[in-house]
Amino acid sequence: MRMVKALLLGSVMMVALFITFLVVVHKMRPDLAEFSAFFSGAKLDPVNADKSPEESVKAIYFGTSTILITDGVTSIMTDGFFSRPSAAQLLIGKLEPDRAIIRKALVAAGITKVAAVIPIHSHHDHALDSPEIAQQTGAMLLGSASSVQIGRGWGVPESQLQIAENSQPYTFGKFKVTLIPGQHTPVPAVMQWLTGIGEAIERPMQFPARLADFKEGGSFSVLIEHPLGNVLVHGSGGFVERALDKVSADVVFLGVAGASRLPPSYLEEYYQQTVTAVGATRVIPVHWDDFTLPVADNKLTPMPQLVDDFASSLGFVLTMAGKTNARVTLMQYQDEMKLYPPGG
Numbered sequence: 001m002r003m004v005k006a007l008l009l010g011s012v013m014m015v016a017l018f019i020t021f022l023v024v025v026h027k028m029r030p031d032l033a034e035f036s037a038f039f040s041g042a043k044l045d046p047v048n049a050d051k052s053p054e055e056s057v058k059a060i061y062f063g064t065s066t067i068l069i070t071d072g073v074t075s076i077m078t079d080g081f082f083s084r085p086s087a088a089q090l091l092i093g094k095l096e097p098d099r100a101i102i103r104k105a106l107v108a109a110g111i112t113k114v115a116a117v118i119p120i121h122s123h124h125d126h127a128l129d130s131p132e133i134a135q136q137t138g139a140m141l142l143g144s145a146s147s148v149q150i151g152r153g154w155g156v157p158e159s160q161l162q163i164a165e166n167s168q169p170y171t172f173g174k175f176k177v178t179l180i181p182g183q184h185t186p187v188p189a190v191m192q193w194l195t196g197i198g199e200a201i202e203r204p205m206q207f208p209a210r211l212a213d214f215k216e217g218g219s220f221s222v223l224i225e226h227p228l229g230n231v232l233v234h235g236s237g238g239f240v241e242r243a244l245d246k247v248s249a250d251v252v253f254l255g256v257a258g259a260s261r262l263p264p265s266y267l268e269e270y271y272q273q274t275v276t277a278v279g280a281t282r283v284i285p286v287h288w289d290d291f292t293l294p295v296a297d298n299k300l301t302p303m304p305q306l307v308d309d310f311a312s313s314l315g316f317v318l319t320m321a322g323k324t325n326a327r328v329t330l331m332q333y334q335d336e337m338k339l340y341p342p343g344g
């Protein structure tokens with residue numbers, strides 16, 4: 001009996017230790033204050049979020065790869081992810097766009113009209129809210145056949161759903177938007193299987209949906225061309241060799257999720273095939289935030305260090321940018337940046 005008791009007590013202590021370890025690991029996050037020199041620090045002007053006083057193109061950042069690009073008349077949004085379901089919800093719950101959170105975020109940013117919302121692939125941290133953004137702003141949901149199935153399942157009218165032809169430009173106001181096939185960030189084989197990388201969503205998504213229902217459905221680089229200048233949103237850390245060789249963009253939003261876990265040789269190639277390939281002089285690393293946490297105080301929180309090391313991901317971008325004389329800037333939630341004309 002004493003033996004059983006001791007074993008039981010031992011097991012309980014082991015489990016408690018393990019949980020403590022998980023909690024500690026989860027809490028170990030870099031202090032963003034150490035990187036303040038890289039943050040643009042310019043908050044948006046909510047009243048004029050989608051208007052510009054002069055002819056210009058600006059970007060507003062909302063975390064992950066959710067970026068609004070606007071010339072004051074027409075606005076394009078990539079992903080449009082705001083609901084940010086918690087880790088527990090992802091693992092054991094069901095997911096659907098949170099209408100109230102999305103409405104609040106759009107109102108706070110003064111965004112009323114979006115011409116196109118473009119999920120860069122169909123995982124939940126990119127495509128979950130795209131259909132609700134389409135509903136609330138009248139945007140066209142432009143993306144893979146899988147992303148369109150998510151929109152269809154959420155009840156977006158067919159007139160607002162458009163499967164993007166690879167490398168085919170779509171015109172919205174003065175913007176020309178092209179989805180160029182890319183690759184998802186490399187992940188271990190078991191994760192590939194678990195997250196449906198290389199798989200498609202074959203039927204209209206049934207909401208609420210399980211995390212595993214959000215298959216990758218193909219990844220894209222989004223080229224946003226404007227008479228004032230071009231922007232490339234490369235939200236996922238994979239690449240297709242030479243796919244961007246004919247593309248020119250001075251500004252690249254570069255996905256760095258998982259970068260700290262990838263070998264330096266891969267990262268170098270990744271940077272060359274994206275930023276260097278398009279000749280960019282300005283790089284804005286994105287997808288560094290913990291997308292299972294809500295935005296608190298208009299602030300995004302970086303990933304726990306052991307999951308994805310922010311300092312090392314940023315370090316890689318800085319090293320590469322140093323070689324090509326590119327400027328690296330980070331954006332916090334609702335930060336705004338004038339992209340074109342450059343300067344000022």
Ligand SMILES: [Zn+2]
Pocket residue numbers: 121123184236
């Ligand atoms: Zn993904």
